[in-house]
Structures are given as structure tokens and as C-alpha cells.
Amino acid sequence: MTVSAVLILIGCQSEFPLNKDLTKQNYNFFNHDSVEISFPKINLGRITVIGFIYTHCPDICPMTTHNMFLTDQRLNNDGIDNVNFVLLTFDPDRDYPSILKKFAQIRDIEFDNWLLLWNTKQNTNLFLKRLNILAISTDSSYTDNGELNYYVMHTDRISLIDRKGHLRKNYKGSTVNLDELYNDIKTLGEY
Amino acid sequence: MITLLAFLFLFYSQENSLQVKNQWMRPGVKGMGTALYFEVENPTDKSDTLYKVTSEVSNMIQLHETYTKDDLVGMREVAEFVIEPGYSLELKPGGYHIMVMKLKSDIKKGDEIEFKLHFKNADSIIIRAKAK
Numbered sequence: 001m002t003v004s005a006v007l008i009l010i011g012c013q014s015e016f017p018l019n020k021d022l023t024k025q026n027y028n029f030f031n032h033d034s035v036e037i038s039f040p041k042i043n044l045g046r047i048t049v050i051g052f053i054y055t056h057c058p059d060i061c062p063m064t065t066h067n068m069f070l071t072d073q074r075l076n077n078d079g080i081d082n083v084n085f086v087l088l089t090f091d092p093d094r095d096y097p098s099i100l101k102k103f104a105q106i107r108d109i110e111f112d113n114w115l116l117l118w119n120t121k122q123n124t125n126l127f128l129k130r131l132n133i134l135a136i137s138t139d140s141s142y143t144d145n146g147e148l149n150y151y152v153m154h155t156d157r158i159s160l161i162d163r164k165g166h167l168r169k170n171y172k173g174s175t176v177n178l179d180e181l182y183n184d185i186k187t188l189g190e191y
Numbered sequence: 192m193i194t195l196l197a198f199l200f201l202f203y204s205q206e207n208s209l210q211v212k213n214q215w216m217r218p219g220v221k222g223m224g225t226a227l228y229f230e231v232e233n234p235t236d237k238s239d240t241l242y243k244v245t246s247e248v249s250n251m252i253q254l255h256e257t258y259t260k261d262d263l264v265g266m267r268e269v270a271e272f273v274i275e276p277g278y279s280l281e282l283k284p285g286g287y288h289i290m291v292m293k294l295k296s297d298i299k300k301g302d303e304i305e306f307k308l309h310f311k312n313a314d315s316i317i318i319r320a321k322a323k
Contacts (some may be wrong), residue, residue, distance in 0.1 A: 058226035058291070059257050060264050063284050102220040112230045123289060139267055143251060143293065153265035174264070174285055 015187060016160075020130075023165040027127045029088070029117035032101040039086070039117060039127075040165040047189045048084045048161040049181070051173050052133055054091030054152050064158060064173030065107060071181055072113070072157045074135040080191050081113065088117045090135035091152055092124050131167065133157055162188055209233055209274070209313045214306075214320040219291065219298045226255075227306060227320055228282045228287035233274040241272040241280075243309040244289050251292040252306075257285055266290070298322045 022040050031037050040048060051068050054063035064124065068085050075083055087104070088097035095103075100116035118124075118175060133155040140150035158173040158181070171181060185191070210232040219225030233239055234315050244252045253268045272287060274280045289306075298304060300322050308316045 054226055055220075056292075057266070058219075058224045059255070059266060059288050062226070093304065099223070100218075103223070106218045106220050106297060134263055136263070138265055149292070151266055153260070153263045155262070155263045165215065191253055 004014075015184060016162075018167050018169055020167040021165065022130065022161065022167055025126075027119075027130075027131070027182075028123065029119045029127075030097050031118075032097050032111065032116040034097045035114070037117075039115075040161055042115070043084045043086070043161070044165050045081055045163050046084050046183055047163060048086055049158060049185065050086040050088060050161060051158045052090055052128070052155065053087050054089050054154070055095050055099055055133060056091065056149075057152065060154075060156055060174045062107075063175070065103075065109075065158070065171065066159065067176050067178060067181070069107060069109060070178060071185070074178075074182055075185065078190070078191075080186075082114065083185055083189065084113050086115045086117060088124070088127070090124060090133070090154060092118055092121050131157075131159060137190060160184055160188065206300040207235055208239065209235070209310060209316060211308060211316050214318045215303065216291070216298065216320045216322050218300050218302075218322045219294050221294050221297050223294060224292040225294065225298060225322075226284070226291060227291055228259060228284065229305065229320070230279055230281045231272075231274050231308075232279045233276055236276050238273055238275045239313050240275070240311040241308055242270070242311060244321050246291065246304060246306045248296065248298065248304050249291045249294055253290045253292070254287075256287050273277055273303060 027039050027178045029037055029039050049068055051064045072085055097118050104116055135154040136153050137150050138153045143149055156173045158171045158176055159167055162168050212230050214229035216227045217225045255266050256269050257266045272280055302322045303319045305319050
């Protein structure tokens with residue numbers, strides 16, 4: 001009986017290799033409606049799936065977003081509607097809240113349980129650093145109209161945060177195994 | 192007889208020329224960008240090169256690749272895509288793609304957008320890609 005309990009405990013721990021408390025510091029952001037919120041405080045009591053994107057990214061970031069969208073749909077189909085989904089931009093110079101909102105709307109994302117977050121580069125970087133996420137501007141050029149264009153080299157990441165605001169697991173955002181993410185959410189939430 | 196010959200010529204031409212299939216794209220917001228994907232088959236005995244894509248939807252379209260370096264992902268412009276004889280080139284998420292920037296209008300799920308693919312040897316090929 002004791003051995004079984006230990007094995008179960010080890011099994012649960014291996015599913016969630018991290019336990020980093022994100023509530024020790026207050027991170028303020030503006031949501032897609034430009035309302036200031038504190039994260040992860042706003043989502044305490046709910047499981048959060050957070051992805052890191054920039055809207056001028058045509059390939060990897062839409063994959064990450066789509067993976068989260070599909071997971072949300074699957075949870076909804078199973079009657080689980082209290083998981084929150086968050087997208088944080090690491091390109092705040094271009095991704096203002098209104099831009100983020102349009103990015104979500106054109107993908108049929110509903111804002112009942114989704115947040116798109118923005119803050120200045122300095123504040124955003126504080127949070128990114130806490131989650132060991134890198135985002136580096138590369139290959140800049142000017143368009144015919146003189147507009148600066150650049151890409152961002154970045155960590156490809158979706159993270160799972162528990163109800164207490166603890167980071168529990170990271171996934172490769174664009175290629176995450178959707179079954180794994182879904183099952184982890186159900187296990188963590190005891191659904 | 193002439194009809195039969197015309198049919199055979201058409202059939203032979205189609206079987207022995209570049210074929211583009213499975214084209215699709217992601218939705219995108221006006222002023223921002225999106226990606227176009229497709230597959231090009233080259234059943235001919237000569238290599239061909241896709242060097243440009245044009246469309247009414249944007250004046251800024253580039254050939255791109257996604258790459259990984261030191262656990263980070265990025266993308267960069269490439270000059271051309273070469274399709275060797277007897278082979279296919281697949282543009283797909285996480286790899287080669289056509290980057291469509293500064294969209295002139297929103298592209299919503301279900302919209303179909305026309306693109307012209309420019310090859311060095313073959314004639315240009317026009318495709319319609321559905322956003323999904």
C-alpha cells in the first residue's frame with residue numbers, strides 16, 4: 001500500500017516537473033481591451049494555459065495559438081469551461097491591445113476565457129525572464145513606405161499554470177502533443 | 192479526331208508539368224501578415240525554381256523558412272525554392288512558407304485568395320488558397 005502510494009506520487013510529479021510560484025511578484029499587464037490587470041492573480045483559482053507570441057509571426061505563433069484554440073474547443077466539448085487561455089506578446093512595440101484583439105477575433109477566439117496581454121517591453125521582459133523565455137529581434141528592414149519591419153527569434157512555448165499560480169509544465173508551443181496537454185489539464189484540474 | 196488529340200495533348204501537358212496542390216493559408220488582419228502553404232510536384236525531367244509570389248492582397252510577399260537555433264525559433268527570407276525533377280516541395284507550418292505581409296484587407300476563415308506563383312522555367316501558375 002505504501003509502495004503504491006509512493007509510485008502514484010512519483011507518477012504525478014513526473015507529469016508536472018515544475019512548481020514555480022509566479023505569485024511572488026505582481027506582473028501588471030493590459031488586456032485586449034486595454035484594461036490593466038495583474039497576472040497571474042487574475043486567474044487564481046483557475047487553471048491557465050499561456051502561450052507566447054507576436055502577431056507579425058505568420059508561422060510558428062499561429063500554430064501555437066491554434067493548438068491552444070483546439071485544446072479550448074476540446075475542453076468545451078467535454079463540458080470543461082473554467083480553464084483560462086492567455087496569449088502574451090513579446091513584441092509590445094507593434095502588438096498594442098487593439099492589434100491583439102483583432103488577431104484573436106479573426107481566429108474566432110472568444111474572450112470569455114481568453115486574455116491577450118500587453119505591457120511595455122521592460123515590464124514584459126520581467127515576466128518573460130521569470131519563465132525563462134527569450135525573444136530577440138532579428139533581420140530588420142524597411143518597407144517601400146519606410147516602415148520598419150523585423151522578425152523575432154523566440155522561445156517556442158506554451159506553459160501550464162495551476163490554480164495557485166504555480167508554473168507546472170512547459171511545452172513546445174507550435175508542436176505540442178495536444179493529447180498530452182489536454183490530459184495534463186484534466187489531471188491538474190482533477191476534472 | 193482533333194478533339195481526341197487536343198485531349199491527349201492537354202492530358203500529357205498536365206501530367207508533365209508542375210502541379211500545385213493542397214494550398215491553404217491562415218487568416219490574417221489588414222495591415223498585418225499571414226502565411227501561405229502548398230505543395231509543388233515536379234514530374235518533369237528538369238528542375239524548376241519558384242522565385243516569386245504575387246497577389247492583389249499584398250504588395251509585400253516573400254519566400255520564407257522557419258529555423259531553429261539554440262532552442263529558439265525564427266524565420267528568414269530565402270531567395271528561391273528549387274524543385275528537383277521527380278520530387279515534390281512541401282511548404283508547411285514550421286518549415287518553408289510564403290509570408291504575406293501588410294495585408295490590404297482582412298482574410299477571414301473561409302475566404303479564398305488568389306496567388307500567382309512565378310517559376311523560372313514553367314509558366315506562372317495561379318492558385319486559390321482557402322483560409323482556415
